[in-house]
Amino acid sequence: MKKYSIILVLAIASLQLNAQERLWKVNWDMNAPVGQTAEFIDNYSFRGFSIEGNWFVVDHLSLGINFSWGLFYENTGKISENIANNNAVVTGTQKRYNNFTPIMFNAKYHFGDWPVRPYIGFGFGPAWNETVKNIGLYQVYNKNWLFAIAPEVGILIPFIDNFGLNLSAKYQQGFWKDGQDLQTFTISVGFVFGDL
Amino acid sequence: MRKKNLSNGIVLLSLALITLFTGCYPHDETSVTDWDLSISIKNPDFNDYGAIQSYYLFPYVEHGDKENPSKKFDDEIIDAVQRNLSELGWSSSTNPENADVVITCSALNTDVYSYWQSYWYPAWNDYYYDYIPYYPWGVMSGISYDYTEGTVAIQMNYVGDEVNVEPGVVTQAPVIWLGLIDGLLNDTQTSISTRIKTGIDQCFNDAPYLKGE
Numbered sequence: 001m002k003k004y005s006i007i008l009v010l011a012i013a014s015l016q017l018n019a020q021e022r023l024w025k026v027n028w029d030m031n032a033p034v035g036q037t038a039e040f041i042d043n044y045s046f047r048g049f050s051i052e053g054n055w056f057v058v059d060h061l062s063l064g065i066n067f068s069w070g071l072f073y074e075n076t077g078k079i080s081e082n083i084a085n086n087n088a089v090v091t092g093t094q095k096r097y098n099n100f101t102p103i104m105f106n107a108k109y110h111f112g113d114w115p116v117r118p119y120i121g122f123g124f125g126p127a128w129n130e131t132v133k134n135i136g137l138y139q140v141y142n143k144n145w146l147f148a149i150a151p152e153v154g155i156l157i158p159f160i161d162n163f164g165l166n167l168s169a170k171y172q173q174g175f176w177k178d179g180q181d182l183q184t185f186t187i188s189v190g191f192v193f194g195d196l
Numbered sequence: 197m198r199k200k201n202l203s204n205g206i207v208l209l210s211l212a213l214i215t216l217f218t219g220c221y222p223h224d225e226t227s228v229t230d231w232d233l234s235i236s237i238k239n240p241d242f243n244d245y246g247a248i249q250s251y252y253l254f255p256y257v258e259h260g261d262k263e264n265p266s267k268k269f270d271d272e273i274i275d276a277v278q279r280n281l282s283e284l285g286w287s288s289s290t291n292p293e294n295a296d297v298v299i300t301c302s303a304l305n306t307d308v309y310s311y312w313q314s315y316w317y318p319a320w321n322d323y324y325y326d327y328i329p330y331y332p333w334g335v336m337s338g339i340s341y342d343y344t345e346g347t348v349a350i351q352m353n354y355v356g357d358e359v360n361v362e363p364g365v366v367t368q369a370p371v372i373w374l375g376l377i378d379g380l381l382n383d384t385q386t387s388i389s390t391r392i393k394t395g396i397d398q399c400f401n402d403a404p405y406l407k408g409e
Binding site: 075087089090 | 229238402403
């Protein structure tokens with residue numbers, strides 16, 4: 001009886017712990033374009049942020065949602081571009097923008113209860129992607145919702161019980177059938193709040 | 197209390213980040229030449245550019261249907277086109293009937309006026325339109341801008357022979373090349389003149405096939 005009582009108490013304590021354990025992250029995102037995104041804009045960007053919530057469903061494993069925004073920008077200077085099956089050449093200064101807003105549902109595995117807590121994760125979800133090319137007095141833009149995935153590795157460094165530092169790196173891939181894919185490598189630095 | 201402070205902290209940090217990053221949306225210092233555009237278009241159905249040896253250039257600039265158009269840059273346009281045609285190695289003809297191609301220049305000025313409105317709460321636009329000045333963010337209520345856009349078109353028609361541009365269709369004097377330059381006319385006369393010449397040169401540079409290359 002005593003044995004079962006202990007198990008019951010531990011189970012209830014575990015459930016309460018899981019129900020309470022959650023993490024909130026607010027990050028500064030630094031993005032590097034790769035692949036097709038880099039073909040459009042080949043500049044690093046320090047304009048980005050993300051907000052994320054993680055809820056632990058069992059020990060070490062959390063489910064969460066991440067909302068982020070990033071922006072790439074490049075002033076190409078005066079360049080010539082072939083269009084219309086190479087039957088026309090357009091020359092001018094191009095100002096290119098790529099705004100992207102992924103909304104990722106993710107699962108993360110947090111290793112151990114060490115002073116620092118590494119984690120790996122995988123996210124998927126919709127991503128709003130908008131590419132704009134200003135050339136002369138004209139603008140060419142494409143915008144669409146993409147399906148995106150984002151594998152991620154990171155580390156949490158607690159300062160106190162409920163506050164710490166989050167460092168992570170992830171690759172984001174948004175698939176655009178009729179246009180330019182969204183492909184970024186993102187470093188996030190931010191604060192984490194919650195039950196560390 | 198601790199949870200409430202935590203939530204407030206997250207909200208404040210999030211708002212600070214959003215303000216910080218949306219506030220630094222990139223806008224370069226812009227010079228008027230950044231708005232200049234040159235476009236060079238060839239006829240994909242015409243492949244005999246290398247056979248062109250002579251041209252006739254109409255010695256005036258067409259000005260569309262605008263009343264009292266400004267003609268102060270006409271001479272620069274004609275001179276720049278003439279110079280580029282000569283550099284192609286083609287000979288100038290005094291009679292369009294004896295030339296392989298005829299070239300027509302035209303220019304168009306367009307006055308553009310726009311009013312861009314921005315409100316703190318987009319959904320309130322209509323209702324609060326008249327009251328915007330009473331709100332602190334009323335200063336954000338709009339930016340107006342106006343400019344004059346100038347476009348020069350250089351059209352080249354092939355008149356050497358009757359030409360098949362599509363299988364089974366005989367077309368006389370097809371357009372085989374079009375050069376377009378576009379930009380702002382809100383600039384000094386000297387600068388506009390230079391930019392027109394640069395734009396026309398660029399159109400020809402972007403069409404190496406006119407030299408048979």
